[in-house]
Amino acid sequence: MIRPTLRQLEYLIALEEEKSFSAAADICNVTQSTLSAGIKELENILEQNLVTRGRRKVTLTAFGVETTYHARNILHETDKITARAHQIKAPLTGPLRLGVIPTIAPYFLPQILPSLQEQFPALELQLHEDLSDRIVKKIEQGALDLLLMAFPFETPNMSQMFLFEEPFYLACPKGQEPRKTTLSTGDLDIESLLLLEDGHCLRDHAIAACGLQQPSMRKAYSATSLQTLVQMVNNGFGTTLLPEMATQEQNLPKNISVLSFNEPKPTRQIGLVWRKNSPRSTEFETLGRAMVNA
Amino acid sequence: MIRPTLRQLEYLIALEEEKSFSAAADICNVTQSTLSAGIKELENILEQNLVTRGRRKVTLTAFGVETTYHARNILHETDKITARAHQIKAPLTGPLRLGVIPTIAPYFLPQILPSLQEQFPALELQLHEDLSDRIVKKIEQGALDLLLMAFPFETPNMSQMFLFEEPFYLACPKGQEPRKTTLSTGDLDIESLLLLEDGHCLRDHAIAACGLQQPSMRKAYSATSLQTLVQMVNNGFGTTLLPEMATQEQNLPKNISVLSFNEPKPTRQIGLVWRKNSPRSTEFETLGRAMVNA
DNA sequence: CAATTGCTATCGATTTTTTCGATAGTATGT
DNA sequence: ACATACTATCGAAAAAATCGATAGCAATTG
Structure with a gap:
């Protein structure tokens, strides 16, 4: 026409x-x-x-x-x-599509978003919460600009920026704490350990960090979100491993004890991911530093 | 830029x-x-x-x-x-800027607009009410497309289309009707005759139609609209000449008599005006016929 | 009434932009 | 390694936008 x-x-x-x-x-x-x-x-x-x-x-x-x-x-x-x-030509202004995994988003973002908004008022964060492999696929396609996720994770052709290391804690129903005074990863009762369903990297990281075998048949005990898992522990169905950011009081029900491990503590690494050769790399590094200091 | x-x-x-x-x-x-x-x-x-x-x-x-x-x-x-x-390429559709004089607009338009809207539903009439010389100036500039006015009137480089002839009537307060059984223009009492202020073509047409002299000092009695004039007659200030379209019962107060003249009746001519060589001439002629038959 | 002024329309030449076709370059999948 | 399926790039060709000059036309001036 x-x-x-x-x-x-x-x-x-x-x-x-x-x-x-x-x-x-x-x-x-x-x-x-x-x-x-x-x-x-x-x-x-x-x-x-x-x-x-x-x-x-x-x-x-x-x-x-x-x-x-x-x-x-x-x-x-x-x-x-x-x-x-x-x-939006200035650094850290305009739209930025940030992918975040479900075991980080609800705990970490509320902590840092106010500070980020204050430091970069013109930054327009568009949050996309999904499993690691999904957001990795999306950033490969170019549908996301930046990922906030847990390592180790394979991200070919991507730049990874390590932000901080986060210890795991043992969460168990009050009164069912292990009698030992010191808690090491070897003491875990595999049978009572509840984990997220397959696909959540937290599951793999927890298993790896504690040197556990891949549990074979745990489907009956797999949960779809950390919140669900916490509720199950709260009701006495077993114990679970929680990343530190999920252990703040306001996030936990009354009937749960959180115990820290002895050294060497089991941990996961939190970091950013972006496309190698993205023109915004330096912006992303700045943002990463701001996240750590928030 | x-x-x-x-x-x-x-x-x-x-x-x-x-x-x-x-x-x-x-x-x-x-x-x-x-x-x-x-x-x-x-x-x-x-x-x-x-x-x-x-x-x-x-x-x-x-x-x-x-x-x-x-x-x-x-x-x-x-x-x-x-x-x-x-x-709007079809004939008589789209915007059409119609200039109308004040002694026609309030009486004639209500009569014909419903019919026109029915016949040409896509026609978008934009009405501009103003004195003859003003709307003529505007159509010359191209700010109007078509005029509905009273003749005779000088409209250089314009096409005039005669629509119909309209007789004048004498309006006087009830009880002050002339005693004569037949009324001719020569019987008018110039002293008591109220007219519109200068600029209204109706004034000139009425004077010409009745063969009157140009009244010299009538400012005190000049009105700015026919409605005002009618109210003055209604309150006994004098008589006036009304075009037929202004004599319908619903437009007149109680205390007024409307008398028709003997032949030869005084009249004015109503017609359309558009720019000669306007590409829409035939449309305008169609519209004119529709106005007469409405 | 001829000359001048102040407009817009039009024409051919020129410059600029757009588009094409071919080809190079680069991952992906077989 | 090879074929495939993409996009980027380059020079040539086609299309367009633009210019400068000029014609034409009405209003105004001398």
Whole structure:
């Protein structure tokens, strides 16, 4: 479909403002002949008269006036695109699509978001919460810009930035604490240990950190979220391993004891991931430092 | 200021839909190289990346997605202009700026507008009520398309279409009717005759139709509208001449008698005026016939 | 009433932009 | 390693936008 040109709409607007081809041409920084031809071309496209060529002064037709109104809108809209583009040119401003795994998002983000918003008020974080492999796939496709996740995790062609190491704690129902005074990973009762369902990296990290065997048939005890897991422990169904950020009082029910391990403590690593050769790498590093210090 | 092109925005939209340069190029009926260059040019203008060139699939950046949304809007708006232009190509559709004089508008228009709207439902009448010389000036400038007014009136370079002849009636307070059984224009009492202020053609037409001398000092009795005039007569300030369309019962107060003249009755002519060589002449003639028959 | 002024329309030449076709380059999958 | 399926890039060709000059036309001036 043949469409008017933005240029032609500019010409029309100038003509409406100046009521004169020559004056309008000056405004548009073109010669009068150019503008004249432009308006004529526009009339041809629309198959409709836009101006009544009086000898003395040029006047727009009713349709011409109507069209000028729309034209102004359209130009204004396109200018908004450019303005927006320039506005977000500064580092850590504009939209940033951040993927976060479910065992980090609800605990860590509330801690850091206020500080980030304060430091980077023009940053528009779009949060996407999903499992590690899913957000990795999305960042590979380019549907996400940055990931906040737990290592170790294979992320080919990506830059990983280590942020901090996070210890695991043992969560068990009150009164069922192990009698030992010191707790080491070897003392865990595999039978009563509840874990997240497959796909959550927390499950794999916990198992690896504690040197456990891959439990074979635990489906009956697998949960879909840490919150669910905590509730199960709270009701005496068993024990579980919680990352430190999930152990804050306000997140836990009354009937749970949280016990820390002896050295060497089991841990997971938290960090950022972005596409190697992303033009925003330095921005992401800045953001990472801000997250650690938040 | 440098601006994106509508073409480039099209390219971006197609790219967003297809997630592939080649496929998008097909949609836009250009070669892949053209579309590739177009997107790059757009990115240069905006100084901002729009797509992340993955090997597998192309994905838009956050800003790219945001921009696509605006782009769709903009294209839609421009298409509305063209659509509107084509829509009003049929005769007697679309906007029509009609100038009407104050001694016609409030009486005649209510009679005919319903019928016109029924016959030409897509006609968008924009009414402008003003004195004859003002609306003539405006139609000369091209700010109006058509005039509904009273003749005789000088309208150089205009086409006049006669619609109908309208007799004048004498309006006087009840009980002050002339004693004569037959009323002729010669019997008018000039001293008690109230007229509209200068500028209203009705004043001139009434004077001419009745063969009166130009009254010299009547300012004290001049009114700004026929309605005012009627109220003055109603309150016994004198008599006046009313065109037939202003004599319908619902327009007149209780205390007024309306008397018709003997032949030859004084009259004014009602008609249409448009710019000679207006491309819409035949439309206007159709509209004129519809006004007479309404 | 002829000359001048102040407009817009139009034409051919020129410059600029757009588009194409071909090809290079680069991951992916067989 | 080879074929495949992409995008980027380059020079040539086609299309367009623009310019400068000029014609034409009405209003105004001398």
